[in-house]
Amino acid sequence: MILGMDTSSDTMTIALFNDGLVIGEYTTNLKKNHSVRLLPAIAALMEECGVKPADLEKIAVAKGPGSYTGLRIGVTVAKTMAWDAGIPIVGISSLALLAENGLYFPGKVVALMDARRGNVYAGVYQAIQGKMVNVAADGHIALVELVEQLAQGEDTILFVGTLTEQIQLAVTEILGERAIFAQADYTYSRASSLVKLAENLDGEPADNFVPDYLKLAEAESKWLESRGSE
Structure with a gap:
């Protein structure tokens, strides 16, 4: 138990x-x-x-x-x-716990928590053989720096966790349509x-x-x- x-x-x-x-x-x-x-x-x-x-x-x-x-x-x-x-x-x-919400997403899943002053706690995960694997270590980072790192690829990315309007705007400004934001019931x-x-x-x-x-x-x-x- x-x-x-x-x-x-x-x-x-x-x-x-x-x-x-x-x-x-x-x-x-x-x-x-x-x-x-x-x-x-x-x-x-x-x-x-x-x-x-x-x-x-x-x-x-x-x-x-x-x-x-x-x-x-x-x-x-x-x-x-x-x-x-x-x-x-x-x-x-x-962050690993939040990332579980994206277990069935085929690409990278970014778990976010607001750390204030333009910073976030973030971890990048991906489902491999039915389990979420941490493919970029959890860390405390400026949101803009994180998204610029993610912009290096071409894949679609799912964001879960703290998804305020301000965060979503900052993400889409750089990633555009590559960014997908989890629905409300998958953000906590x-x-x-x-x-x-x-x-x-x-x-x-x-x-x-x-x-x-x-x-x-x-x-x-x-x-x-x-x-x-x-």
């Missing part, structure tokens, strides 16, 4: 997975406080599915990148539950994909697990800059 959770963005999604089946999933895509809602949602889903904490064999969590606060909430809950139960924790890239992560990805991974002890922010939080960056100027 696997419990999975992702709070790395406005989306809060949790799922339970057992013997190859997703037995329950709860997903919202709202700008609300995950710290208040996550634990009650987990408790409600487990009760509805008749699952007890002792039934869990591993915890899966989106490990980043994403919202600094959101990641801390999900990772903290996952680590606490895994440590208390003495079970491993499996971290899955938040689903914990059902998270637990599926975690099924065959061993995970690691909760004590060793750390999120992957890909960049420092803004407050930390400013603090380091101030220290460097002293």
